[in-house]
Amino acid sequence: MKPRALVLSGYGINCERETAHTLRLAGAEAEIVHFSELLYGEKHLRDYHLLCFPGGFLDGDHLGAAQAAAHRLRHARVVGSGERLLDQILEFIEAGKLVIGICNGFQLLVKLGLLPALGGRYGERRVSLTYNDSGRFEDRWVWLRVNPDSPCVFTRGLSGLLYFPVRHGEGKFVAQDEDVLRELFRKGQIVLQYAHPQTGRPTQEYPFNPNGSVEAVAGICDPTGRIFGLMPHPEAFNHFTNHPRWTREQLPPETPGLKLFKNAVAYLRETLLS
Template identity: 65%
Template sequence: MSTVKVRAIVTTGYGTNCEREMAHAVKIGGADRVDIVHLSDILDGSISLKDYQFLNLPGGFLDGDNLGAAQAGAHRLKYAKIKGKEKRLIDEILEFIERGGLILGICNGFQLLVKTGLLPGINGDYTTRLVSLTYNDSGRFEDRWVTLKANPNSPCVFTRGIEYLEVPVRHGEGKFVTLNQDVLKTLESQNHIVFQYVDPKLGEPTQEYPLNPNGSELAIAGITDSTGRIFGLMPHPEAFTHRTNHPRWTRMDLPEEGAGVQIFRNAVSYLRQS
């Protein structure tokens, strides 16, 4: 049996509001230690990513979504220097990736990953911004449950063994778009696409609203980098950790543990084996 102790960090501050849900999901997923840490504590040097293997970026409204969702937060990650060190926060994150750490960004956390350029990370490029998340086609905040289909050919370590997943979305800027068609084709051909919104009756990706709640290109709900160790998605698996979270739990025969936990179990399992 592996003796690796999995230490996870969940960031908070500047407008995040899903950190407790995410920390709870990571703990249920099997992590030995889960710390909720304010980003300012990393920036002032009192907390270091070197002490963790699993970085979680939760949902919320970073900086009030000023300039666009997570845009101001992305500038903080890219340009803010860590006190007492001649390096930026993004440099510490890049070192974290190089050491083999896992990064999960959900909703606002996903927006943060794409706007810093950490995703899609094509061929190991974590600095070039190639994709974004913009306003939903509906023109309003979407709060509903959706069905996702996982790409079995994706290298994503978080979705192993998952075929379909039903979880909620709650966002106003969740439409996945790419810089151009070449980027979209690369994401598809290199299996960076992890989850797509699907019609639950047909089990296939759809552009039909509200099954695709935001109008994302190719119905993309989540993507990974080339290594499969960085994963971002708009829907909220951390919001489905118990059967009573499901809106139809009284009418369905559901297991006690919510299906969203598997995302976190997979992450912890990967780290124990690495």
């Protein structure tokens, strides 16, 4: 039985097709669903196992990246039932299902307070993503160091350095204070960090850290490891020919981007579909 994945679309999202394609390659039954289909009760999250917030430019990034969308999700009620859409998402999480936010989707998760959910408290905004230090949109490939001690479901079995593209104007990770950062590190919730390709270590050096993220943070998870947000685009490296040097390097047939989604599918089969 294939786990069912809901890939959101609409209001400026523009990466839903390649994300759904990658999920299908990974073994999921992926369906692209417009925000309005949830708001009008045509679709319900209870019928899915994985929720994906893809990348894009939600509402044109007005009020800050994903801020307007976070306001909509926080207050919108399903037509007919009056149920808050945010309550659907919280029930989805409590049922042990998976959530991933990529780029603009990551921004949405932190604006909603679904990440980092320190102490299991969802809804508190403790971190954010703001304008790149470079003052411009960054579109490049970056190296990422994986935290092997993270509880993140999506990165299980991945180690060393990953290579994914980024494309964002507001990707600088910042935390409320030093205590938040210390707790994130202590609990292994820092999943990915921008790394220098020669040393393999987290770096603040531009362009290897493309946005100036504090502590080079590129991706985080909640304490359960089931909610994952990252600025790089794993779905954009679902086949070895996506790599910018695929004609000049010997690359494995299974990319780390595809492996990341295969981990999610395997987890769901083991826990919810077995």
